[in-house]
Amino acid sequence: MHHTDIDRMRGELLASAGMSANLVEAKPLHSWELSHVERLALADGTTVIFKCATEPFTHEHEALTAAWQAGVSVPRLVESLRSGTTLAMLMEDLGEPDREATDADGLSAAVQLHSAAVPPHLPPADSTWLASLPQRAMRTLELLNAQGRWSDADDIREALRDIDRAAAQRAEGATTAPYGWVHSEFHPESLHVRDGRVRLYDLARAFCGPGLLDLASWHGTVQTPDPDRTRAFLESYVEAGGSASALTRRGGLKPQDWALGWHRVWVLEWFLAQALVWINDVTADPAYTNVVRRHTHDAARLLDI
Structure with a gap:
């Protein structure tokens, strides 16, 4: 994904969530052609995960919400914004894992x-x-x-x-x-x-x-x-x-x-x-x-x- 698109989606999502003034730092965690993930540090000392994606990955917010409601252990969705062929989400930051999954x-x-x-x-x-x-x-x-x-x-x-x-x-x-x-x-x-x-x-x-x-x-x-x-x-x-x-x-x-x-x-x-x-x-x-x-x-x- 292009940096300009990532910056735009991050800005629009934070504005939608009323958090534009709270962003201190955006640290990339994973990026490829179709999606991008960052850890956002906020002014109050907390962090959230920002993820944006293009088609065909623009329905993850619905899957996360449905899984959460069904009792599946998934990150909590904080905010999402879908526009055209893109999706931007703020999710609960699970932190660094203790170990690899077995x-x-x-x-x-x-x-x-x-x-x-x-x-x-x-x-x-x-x-x-x-x-x-x-x-x-x-x-x-x-x-x-x-x-x-x-x-x-x-x-x-x-x-x-x-x-x-x-x-x-x-x-x-x-x-x-x-x-x-x-x-x-x-x-x-x-x-x-x-x-x-x-x-x-x-x-x-x-x-x-x-x-x-x-x-x-x-x-x-x-x-x-x-x-x-x-x-x-x-x-x-x-x-x-x-x-x-x-x-x-x-x-x-x-x-x-x-x-x-x-x-x-x-x-x-x-x-x-x-x-x-x-x-x-x-x-x-x-x-x-x-x-x-x-x-x-x-x-x-x-x-x-």
């Missing part, structure tokens, strides 16, 4: 989130939605090719066609419990642990869908998918109070393979959308191509295609 922390957070009441405004994602992802990815790839980009992606296209042919069958069971809140960026870096309390943040892409996508994302996507490790995590999830149906087969597959496979399809479709629409940085195409290629072939293998 698997046990992740399990307790997942159980809490997946059992929370789902607000009607969360975008729904069922078997039909899952099955549509390969076609959406192929369409984005075609648009990139039309711009003279991603010309070395024939193997990706062929793998996506194979996945698409089997998608309807493999997507069966998407609404099997746990079905509801999906954090969508669920990994240790999205949990804050302090004073014995675990809180979730980064709910910008939350939706209503298969909770197994969260559980499949916990160990990240950099390393080769490990179904045995994910199976153990699913079993621990059930032991921690999660739905026992997390261990049932779906789409003709073991739950760990189904979860990892569809999570990779969902991730690669998002990376393609970033490459074309949200970030659209031609210089980053080689890196994005490599990531999408890896996820596509991993997904085909995991979904037994």
